[in-house]
Amino acid sequence: MSTTVAATNAARTSSPARERLLQAATDLFYNEGIHSVGVDRIVEVAGVTRATMYKHFAGKEGLVLAYLEGEDRGLRSLFAEAAQVSDDPDVLLDLVVAGIEQDIRDRHTRGCPFINAAAEYPSEGPVRELIADHREWFRGTLRQLAEGAGLRDPDEVAASLVLLRDAALVGGYLDGQDRVGPAFARTARDVIAAARRG
Structure with missing residues (x-):
C-alpha cells in the first residue's frame, strides 16, 4: 500500500481527535x-x-x-433534504432558492468557501480539482431540476443560478446578509419565472 493510500485511509477513519482537527480547520x-x-x-x-x-x-x-469535502457534503445534504420534502421539480427549485438564501444569512457569512479557496490556490492541483468537481456537480444538479420543471434552456437557468449564488455569497459578506439574501431570492425566482414564459 502506498503512503498516499495509507494517508487517505487514515484520513477517513473517524475519531474524536480527527473531528476536532477538522472542526478547528474548518472554522x-x-x-x-x-x-x-x-x-x-x-x-x-x-x-x-x-x-x-x-x-x-x-x-x-x-x-x-x-475541509472542502465537508463543505461539499453540506451542500449536497441540503439538496437531499429538499428531495425528501418533495419530488416536484417546481417545489424543489423553490426550496433550493430558499435554502441558498438561508445559507447566505446564517452559515456562509464570509463568502463562498470554494471561491475563497480558489483565490488562495490559483494553480492546478488537488484543491482546484475538488473545487471544479463541486461546481460541476452543483451546476449539473440545478440543470436537472430546471429540466425536470420543464424550464426553457435549463443550461442557461443553471448557469444563471450558479452566478447569482456566487455573487450573493460574496455580496452578503461585503454588503450584509439582510440586504443580499432577499435580493438573491427575488432575482433567482425571476430567472426561473422568465424561463417558464415563452
Missing part, C-alpha cells in the same frame, strides 16, 4: 483564510499533537481537502 480556514493559518495553530485549537494530525491527514493540504 479557521473559513474565517481567517487557508494560507494565513498554520498547522501549529490548528493543532493548538483542536487540542491535539502534530503527530495526531499527521496520523489523520496527509499534511495541511490533506486537511484543506477534507
Whole structure:
C-alpha cells in the first residue's frame, strides 16, 4: 500500500481527535483564510499533537481537502433534504432558492468557501480539482431540476443560478446578509419565472 493510500485511509477513519482537527480547520480556514493559518495553530485549537494530525491527514493540504469535502457534503445534504420534502421539480427549485438564501444569512457569512479557496490556490492541483468537481456537480444538479420543471434552456437557468449564488455569497459578506439574501431570492425566482414564459 502506498503512503498516499495509507494517508487517505487514515484520513477517513473517524475519531474524536480527527473531528476536532477538522472542526478547528474548518472554522479557521473559513474565517481567517487557508494560507494565513498554520498547522501549529490548528493543532493548538483542536487540542491535539502534530503527530495526531499527521496520523489523520496527509499534511495541511490533506486537511484543506477534507475541509472542502465537508463543505461539499453540506451542500449536497441540503439538496437531499429538499428531495425528501418533495419530488416536484417546481417545489424543489423553490426550496433550493430558499435554502441558498438561508445559507447566505446564517452559515456562509464570509463568502463562498470554494471561491475563497480558489483565490488562495490559483494553480492546478488537488484543491482546484475538488473545487471544479463541486461546481460541476452543483451546476449539473440545478440543470436537472430546471429540466425536470420543464424550464426553457435549463443550461442557461443553471448557469444563471450558479452566478447569482456566487455573487450573493460574496455580496452578503461585503454588503450584509439582510440586504443580499432577499435580493438573491427575488432575482433567482425571476430567472426561473422568465424561463417558464415563452
